[in-house]
Amino acid sequence: MSFLIPxxxxxxxxAGPLIVLYMLRSRRPRVxxxxxxxxxxxxxxxxxxxxWQRLRWTPLLxxxxxxxxxxxxxxxxxxxxxxxxxxxHTAFVFDTSGxxxxxxxxxxxxxxALALTNDLSExxxxxxxxAGPIPRVLLAFGRDPVLVEEAITSLEAGGGVADxxxxxxxxxxxxxxxxxTNVLLLTDGGNQPLPEEPVAGxxxxxxxxxxxxxxxxxxxxxxxxxxxxxxFLNLVNYGAETRTVSAEVAVNGLPAxxxxxEVPAGGSARATTPVDAGPGDLVTVRLLDHRDALPxxxxxxxxxxxxxxxxxxxTGEGSPFLEALVDxxxxxxxxxxxxxxxxxxxxxxLPAFDRPTWLIAPEATPSGVSASQFAGNLAVTYQRPxxxxxDSVDLSGLVVGEAQVVEAPRWLTLxxxxxxxxxxxxxxxxxxxxxxxxxxxxxxLPVQVGFxxxxxxxxxxxxxGAAADASSxxxxxxxxxxxxAGTTAQVTMPAGDVRSLLEGSAQFADTSQPGVYRVAxxxxxxxxxxxxxxxxRFVSDESAGGSxxxxxxxxxxxxxxxxxxxxxxxxxxxxxxxxxxxxxxxxGHQRPFWRRTKSAPGPVTx
Amino acid sequence: xxxxxxxxxxxxxxxxxxxxxxxxxxxxRHSSRHKGESLDFADYRQYVPGxxxxxxxxxxxxxxxxxxVRQFEAEEELPLRVVLDASRSMGFYRKLEVARVLAxxxxxxxxxxxxxxxxxxxxxxxxxxxxMGPAGRHLSRWPQLEAWxxxxxxxxxxxxxxxxxxxxxxxxxRGALVLVSDLLSPDFGPALDGLGVGAGGVVLHVLxxxxxxxxxxxxxxxxxxxxxxELEVSTSEEAMRRYRKALENFATEAAGRxxxxxxxYVLVPATDDAPMQVLGALARAExxx
Numbered sequence: 001m002s003f004l005i006p007x008x009x010x011x012x013x014x015a016g017p018l019i020v021l022y023m024l025r026s027r028r029p030r031v032x033x034x035x036x037x038x039x040x041x042x043x044x045x046x047x048x049x050x051x052w053q054r055l056r057w058t059p060l061l062x063x064x065x066x067x068x069x070x071x072x073x074x075x076x077x078x079x080x081x082x083x084x085x086x087x088x089h090t091a092f093v094f095d096t097s098g099x100x101x102x103x104x105x106x107x108x109x110x111x112x113a114l115a116l117t118n119d120l121s122e123x124x125x126x127x128x129x130x131a132g133p134i135p136r137v138l139l140a141f142g143r144d145p146v147l148v149e150e151a152i153t154s155l156e157a158g159g160g161v162a163d164x165x166x167x168x169x170x171x172x173x174x175x176x177x178x179x180x181t182n183v184l185l186l187t188d189g190g191n192q193p194l195p196e197e198p199v200a201g202x203x204x205x206x207x208x209x210x211x212x213x214x215x216x217x218x219x220x221x222x223x224x225x226x227x228x229x230x231x232f233l234n235l236v237n238y239g240a241e242t243r244t245v246s247a248e249v250a251v252n253g254l255p256a257x258x259x260x261x262e263v264p265a266g267g268s269a270r271a272t273t274p275v276d277a278g279p280g281d282l283v284t285v286r287l288l289d290h291r292d293a294l295p296x297x298x299x300x301x302x303x304x305x306x307x308x309x310x311x312x313x314x315t316g317e318g319s320p321f322l323e324a325l326v327d328x329x330x331x332x333x334x335x336x337x338x339x340x341x342x343x344x345x346x347x348x349x350l351p352a353f354d355r356p357t358w359l360i361a362p363e364a365t366p367s368g369v370s371a372s373q374f375a376g377n378l379a380v381t382y383q384r385p386x387x388x389x390x391d392s393v394d395l396s397g398l399v400v401g402e403a404q405v406v407e408a409p410r411w412l413t414l415x416x417x418x419x420x421x422x423x424x425x426x427x428x429x430x431x432x433x434x435x436x437x438x439x440x441x442x443x444x445l446p447v448q449v450g451f452x453x454x455x456x457x458x459x460x461x462x463x464x465g466a467a468a469d470a471s472s473x474x475x476x477x478x479x480x481x482x483x484x485a486g487t488t489a490q491v492t493m494p495a496g497d498v499r500s501l502l503e504g505s506a507q508f509a510d511t512s513q514p515g516v517y518r519v520a521x522x523x524x525x526x527x528x529x530x531x532x533x534x535x536x537r538f539v540s541d542e543s544a545g546g547s548x549x550x551x552x553x554x555x556x557x558x559x560x561x562x563x564x565x566x567x568x569x570x571x572x573x574x575x576x577x578x579x580x581x582x583x584x585x586x587x588g589h590q591r592p593f594w595r596r597t598k599s600a601p602g603p604v605t606x
Numbered sequence: 607x608x609x610x611x612x613x614x615x616x617x618x619x620x621x622x623x624x625x626x627x628x629x630x631x632x633x634x635r636h637s638s639r640h641k642g643e644s645l646d647f648a649d650y651r652q653y654v655p656g657x658x659x660x661x662x663x664x665x666x667x668x669x670x671x672x673x674x675v676r677q678f679e680a681e682e683e684l685p686l687r688v689v690l691d692a693s694r695s696m697g698f699y700r701k702l703e704v705a706r707v708l709a710x711x712x713x714x715x716x717x718x719x720x721x722x723x724x725x726x727x728x729x730x731x732x733x734x735x736x737x738m739g740p741a742g743r744h745l746s747r748w749p750q751l752e753a754w755x756x757x758x759x760x761x762x763x764x765x766x767x768x769x770x771x772x773x774x775x776x777x778x779x780r781g782a783l784v785l786v787s788d789l790l791s792p793d794f795g796p797a798l799d800g801l802g803v804g805a806g807g808v809v810l811h812v813l814x815x816x817x818x819x820x821x822x823x824x825x826x827x828x829x830x831x832x833x834x835x836e837l838e839v840s841t842s843e844e845a846m847r848r849y850r851k852a853l854e855n856f857a858t859e860a861a862g863r864x865x866x867x868x869x870x871y872v873l874v875p876a877t878d879d880a881p882m883q884v885l886g887a888l889a890r891a892e893x894x895x
Contacts, residue, residue: 028824028825028826028827028838029824029826029827030826030827030829030836031822031826031827031828031829032828032829032831033698033828033829033830033831034694034695034696034697034698034699034701034788034790034814034817034831035695035788035790035791035830035831035832036828036829036830036833036835036836036837037790037791037792037830037856038790038817038849038852038853038856039828039837039839039849039852040837041852041855041856042845042848042849042851042852043848043852044839044840044845044848044849045840045845
């Protein structure tokens with residue numbers, strides 16, 4: 001144990017006067033008693049007249065010496081050294097992706113950070129960086145514990161994917177030559193690979209709590225063969241038990257139908273329901289009476305837009321059958337300029353999965369799918385019953401010369417040959433993906449009667465619906481604004497709060513929360529003009545709640561002094577002093593137990 | 607109310623027993639020095655004219671040729687004097703409160719037994735050294751005795767011996783005496799020696815728990831409540847041991863002097879169960895029947 005103020009021990013000299021006080025004879029107090037006769041007969045020797053007496057070590061004296069010792073210790077300020085994660089400047093990078101909402105991971109991370117920053121000193125500065133879809137600095141070089149706490153408590157998990165790399169770069173950008181920066185990553189590891197590993201100058205605090213979760217993995221509108229509109233719901237159960245889930249469908253907030261879906265453990269299930277919705281309507285599905293570890297993915301909304309022709313681009317080997325198919329399907333084209341809405345990747349390398357993708361026998365498998373070998377001469381043995389995409393499509397004559405033998409537990413298999421999946425549906429980076437495990441040219445699928453219908457339905461499903469341009473973007477996608485001159489934009493957030501933007505803002509980026517964002521333009525006189533309505537959805541990859549370790553190289557500070565904190569014993573010593581004082585007071589007001597007699601005489605008849 | 611209903615009903619089933627014959631003027635339940643009309647044979651004497659000839663012992667006359675008359679024990683009342691010490695020292699702690707109850711209890715026993723009971727108070731606030739209270743021979747007098755006892759308060763002081771001698775001069779020797787006192791007077795010995803009584807009695811020595819086991823600590827000046835004399839005392843384990851020894855000697859001496867004066871002795875702590883303890887002690891001393 002070391003002491004900050006060793007000179008405080010000088011106070012121990014007070015023990016001398018205290019002991020002297022006990023040796024001084026006090027003036028005798030007068031006590032009236034019934035009679036002094038017995039005391040006289042006892043012939044008790046009276047102390048002599050000298051002012052001193054022999055020191056008697058009474059419990060009271062010992063307690064008072066103990067109290068004095070406690071106060072001496074308090075003044076001397078004993079302390080010990082403790083390693084801390086806080087350096088001269090510490091950047092807390094909080095992962096606010098959707099998976100951090102799983103089982104209170106973010107709340108735990110916030111609590112740990114608050115505990116760390118509770119004892120900020122003048123030597124410490126703290127920055128808070130939010131690693132959401134778009135990283136941002138919430139607090140830079142903060143020293144005020146109140147501001148630090150406000151910044152930390154304001155963090156909320158969103159529904160998007162965390163850009164951890166960008167957040168780390170942002171945190172490193174806060175470093176100055178005279179003040180090295182420790183980066184503390186408070187994350188579950190995220191789903192996006194970091195560009196460099198290990199992350200230099202950082203430490204990771206991993207949060208990987210997990211509990212059962214049933215998630216809305218996909219929610220879309222599609223045209224039925226009867227010309228009506230149907231809503232498609234795809235649920236994924238990440239739990240260990242089969243769950244039966246009720247869902248409510250609402251159009252513009254009014255109930256429009258309900259669904260009940262049984263979702264197998266570790267698998268997915270789809271359901272459809274007719275929906276009467278037109279352009280501009282908001283169609284919402286909400287899981288009812290259902291509580292799980294991640295409530296953010298229990299609801300999804302899409303907005304019905306005006307139908308328009310969509311551009312489909314192709315990469316890889318390509319196929320005339322595919323080009324003909326795209327040309328034949330109304331609402332889709334493979335010619336024109338602009339951003340393609342759908343990508344068809346026929347063989348070759350894996351695409352970036354930055355949009356809905358039709359993936360055909362790629363060279364490598366995407367995340368969540370593993371391929372072990374190839375199988376040849378396969379005939380279809382299974383077509384998913386009740387599947388709208390396969391409605392009136394007969395693939396019993398389909399023969400495949402060679403196909404990848406893949407395992408994809410969280411993908412929905414539509415067609416398979418034996419145990420070999422041939423056509424699967426899934427989602428990567430929040431975008432829909434249709435996966436053909438075989439090359440079209442090594443099968444007879446293009447010559448099957450049902451191929452155009454199957455292709456049209458797949459394109460429609462990838463586009464998110466054919467009846468209308470129903471759309472929703474992954475959480476974190478900015479909203480483009482076309483603010484009229486002389487007006488400012490206001491955005492009503494999913495939670496109902498309103499954000500006013502600066503004049504001339506071209507986009508609104510704080511869209512990490514899933515839900516509906518309503519834009520309005522307000523002119524100088526207060527007139528309000530409704531703007532676009534945008535929907536941001538929970539990225540389904542985050543629903544899995546996966547976690548991983550991120551390799552780091554440790555804190556940037558190298559000197560021990562930078563990561564060692566001095567902790568004082570003062571609270572404990574003061575508590576001990578107060579306790580001793582209370583004990584001393586109690587003993588001082590009691591009849592001295594060391595002078596009590598043990599028996600009380602009863603009546604005596606000599 | 608000095609005595610509870612339960613205690614009174616218990617006392618009505620008991621009676622005092624004296625060891626010596628008493629000299630009294632009225633017939634009662636206690637044997638007297640006078641020969642009288644009871645079934646207990648006492649002695650013979652020469653026949654004189656006028657004697658009841660039915661008491662002539664014819665057997666002796668036949669054998670000895672002398673006329674002798676049989677004499678029997680006379681049944682007489684017990685003059686019972688109850689003396690309550692109300693000096694200033696009795697006013698400490700609960701001593702006077704308990705002493706009043708004990709005095710009332712003995713007086714009630716006497717009245718219930720048909721004895722002639724006279725109560726006295728030694729000292730007392732604003733009173734002569736010896737106050738004579740009401741007397742009675744029947745329980746109908748109990749309310750007066752009770753009211754008088756309840757009106758006694760502690761005060762005054764002085765020497766015990768002269769006051770008790772004065773009481774002896776009033777004929778205590780002819781009856782039984784009950785003294786309820788803390789005996790905390792330097793002349794308690796001579797005072798007890800002067801109490802030669804004919805029919806016995808008892809000294810109820812009332813001391814408070816605070817006197818039996820003083821809780822004093824430190825260096826003190828003790829002031830005597832009656833004489834105002836001061837005494838410096840330094841308490842210690844040794845001092846308390848000496849005090850307890852002095853207390854033991856005090857009780858032993860008081861008991862010895864009481865016995866020599868023909869009185870039983872009971873040391874009574876001033877507590878709520880003092881009446882029951884005294885009754886038990888008197889029963890063990892065969893002073894109750």
